[in-house]
Amino acid sequence: xxxxxxxxxxxxxxxxxxxxxxxxxxxxxxxxxxxxxxxxxxxxxxxxxxxxxxxxxxxxxxxxxxxxxxxxxxxxxxxxxxxxxxxxxxxxxxxxxxxxxxxxxxxxxxxxxxxxxxxxxxxxxxxxxxxxxxxxxxxxxxxxxxxxxxxxxxxxxxxxxxxxxxxxxxxxxxxxxxxxxxxxxxxxxxxxxxxxxx
Numbered sequence: 001x002x003x004x005x006x007x008x009x010x011x012x013x014x015x016x017x018x019x020x021x022x023x024x025x026x027x028x029x030x031x032x033x034x035x036x037x038x039x040x041x042x043x044x045x046x047x048x049x050x051x052x053x054x055x056x057x058x059x060x061x062x063x064x065x066x067x068x069x070x071x072x073x074x075x076x077x078x079x080x081x082x083x084x085x086x087x088x089x090x091x092x093x094x095x096x097x098x099x100x101x102x103x104x105x106x107x108x109x110x111x112x113x114x115x116x117x118x119x120x121x122x123x124x125x126x127x128x129x130x131x132x133x134x135x136x137x138x139x140x141x142x143x144x145x146x147x148x149x150x151x152x153x154x155x156x157x158x159x160x161x162x163x164x165x166x167x168x169x170x171x172x173x174x175x176x177x178x179x180x181x182x183x184x185x186x187x188x189x190x191x192x193x194x195x196x197x198x
Contacts, residue, residue, distance in 0.1 A: 007078055007094040007193065012101030015192040019067055020109055022188055028181075029059045036162060036173045045163050058161050061120075064106060066154045066178060067185035069127045072099060074186060078193060126153050154178045 033055050037043050076084050079091045107117055130153055155178055159170035
């Protein structure tokens, strides 16, 4: 009989550290912003060091939110399930503990105050509600209708932060960036819960 897998809450802290390190180390946001500015000849959006820090912070926050939602979506797979509803109660509790620790560790790293924490939770709820609607739309498409994909909040919010005067171009770039962020979240989650054995 295969040994049961355990999802310890400490993995949430480790994932938070891995997420923040990857965003910082790989300069994920800066690469995205510079590539957009170069592609569309919009170097004015960079606006110097202060603007670059602002973009890194605000868009970086959106990156973290999107990563959490993707991790939440793939977590049932850790236990070999496709959907949260098919999990055992102990598995659901493990996931909840993991996610609580993930968000708490992010808050500790960012030194959030009470209002920052509340705002992050509101934004996370917005992202999570979108994720839940998408899962329902995919699972139960309306008869005779093709499910038209709703855009994740990430796309509109990042586009607005990036370049509000060229919103269509910024949205297209943000859509592609969202796909990259989702893949990075999956990769970091896998590396965190399945570290290489030495």
